[in-house]
Amino acid sequence: MTEFIPAAKPIIGAEERAAVDAVLASGMLAQGAEVAAFEQEFSSVLLDGRAVVAVNSGTAGQHLGLLAAGVGPGDEVIVPSFTFAATANSVALTGATPVFADIDPDTFCLDPADVEAKLTERTVGIMPVHLYGHPADMVAFERLAEAHDLAVFEDAAQAHGASLHGRRVGTFGRFAMFSLYPTKNMTSGEGGMVSTGEAEVERMLRLLRNQGMERQYENEIVGFNARMTNLHAAIGRVQLTKVEGWTETRRRNAAFLDRHLEGVATPPVAAGAEHVYHQYTIRVPEDRDGFATALREEYAIGSGVYYPIPNHRLPSFGLELDLPETERAAREALSLPVHPSLGDDELERIVTAVNTLAKAGS
Ligand SMILES: *Cc1c(COP(=O)(O)O)cnc(C)c1O
Numbered sequence: 001m002t003e004f005i006p007a008a009k010p011i012i013g014a015e016e017r018a019a020v021d022a023v024l025a026s027g028m029l030a031q032g033a034e035v036a037a038f039e040q041e042f043s044s045v046l047l048d049g050r051a052v053v054a055v056n057s058g059t060a061g062q063h064l065g066l067l068a069a070g071v072g073p074g075d076e077v078i079v080p081s082f083t084f085a086a087t088a089n090s091v092a093l094t095g096a097t098p099v100f101a102d103i104d105p106d107t108f109c110l111d112p113a114d115v116e117a118k119l120t121e122r123t124v125g126i127m128p129v130h131l132y133g134h135p136a137d138m139v140a141f142e143r144l145a146e147a148h149d150l151a152v153f154e155d156a157a158q159a160h161g162a163s164l165h166g167r168r169v170g171t172f173g174r175f176a177m178f179s180l181y182p183t184k185n186m187t188s189g190e191g192g193m194v195s196t197g198e199a200e201v202e203r204m205l206r207l208l209r210n211q212g213m214e215r216q217y218e219n220e221i222v223g224f225n226a227r228m229t230n231l232h233a234a235i236g237r238v239q240l241t242k243v244e245g246w247t248e249t250r251r252r253n254a255a256f257l258d259r260h261l262e263g264v265a266t267p268p269v270a271a272g273a274e275h276v277y278h279q280y281t282i283r284v285p286e287d288r289d290g291f292a293t294a295l296r297e298e299y300a301i302g303s304g305v306y307y308p309i310p311n312h313r314l315p316s317f318g319l320e321l322d323l324p325e326t327e328r329a330a331r332e333a334l335s336l337p338v339h340p341s342l343g344d345d346e347l348e349r350i351v352t353a354v355n356t357l358a359k360a361g362s
Helices: 014-026 033-046 058-068 086-093 112-117 138-148 199-208 230-240 243-260 288-299 324-332 344-361
Strands: 051-055 076-080 097-101 123-126 151-155 175-179 192-196 280-283 333-336
Touching: 014 230, 033 051, 033 192, 033 230, 033 243, 051 058, 051 199, 058 086, 058 151, 058 175, 058 192, 058 199, 076 086, 086 097, 097 112, 112 138, 123 138, 138 151, 192 199, 243 280, 243 344, 288 333, 288 344, 324 333
Parallel strands: 076 097, 076 123, 123 151, 151 175
Antiparallel strands: 051 192, 175 192, 280 333
């Protein structure tokens, strides 16, 4: 029996288990020294020293980041519709309105021209997503923000270590959020990291994650409990020592697929972009779902459809909008395994299966 190749595979080893054990033995389980060390290390490994605040999920980080930046009722923030629901949810949870714009068909990331078309006098910010690990066009968004006095926020949930023209994602926006969910490029179990270059945003993030307290029982504002635990931070610290190596392997795997796949559109990389291949996403214009079923049932290869329903059409938002590239991507996008656990045999199997199916379908 051929072994199934999963679409994603978190790598958890003896070091992570030992780190969790050490925290358990210490008795200091909640947010403490491990979390503070993780923030420091995440900043120096991935963010060139920019301040980082750890929270208990990426979504919480995005929500708190927006609140810390002053986004609220009456405001509009432009987001892509082709992304995970957390992007728009976090805007809506502040009381502001997420305004959905279309994507660039090459990178699957937010399209600056459509963002410009969606600006109103209520627009306060733009929140591009570095989707699949490909950096969004931050140069264009910074230019737009400058011209229209807007803030840029980054959804970097899928893009640990990606960069554009030598500058790391997570160092562009007023804040940026990284997710540490198990399927992301590194994990802490659940968790999120928020980076910011502004001392006041950092202070607000620290207050908002801890009931509005900096000093015990002297609550300055109304806040949440969005604290990361020392247990999660201990896992994250180990993963952080490995993420750059994993990214190199993801890039090698992607380069192999780029070289050998035939008859399907492979993911282009924009000039100056360093892609970290959270996903390796091809387009299957005809019967994408049948293609995915055949991969699974005939070739024992997992794949992922991220995302089958554009956010604006989800029951939670229920909007009818004209976003043609978003609709097309939702029909055609198929993510193949690219994770660092793949061996050469498995990469060969993926190439053979995809090429055979693409040929049969053409
Ligand atoms: C995973 C993800 C999030 C949310 O992160 P969680 O840690 O799962 O809360 C937000 N945006 C995007 C694009 C994501 O992929």
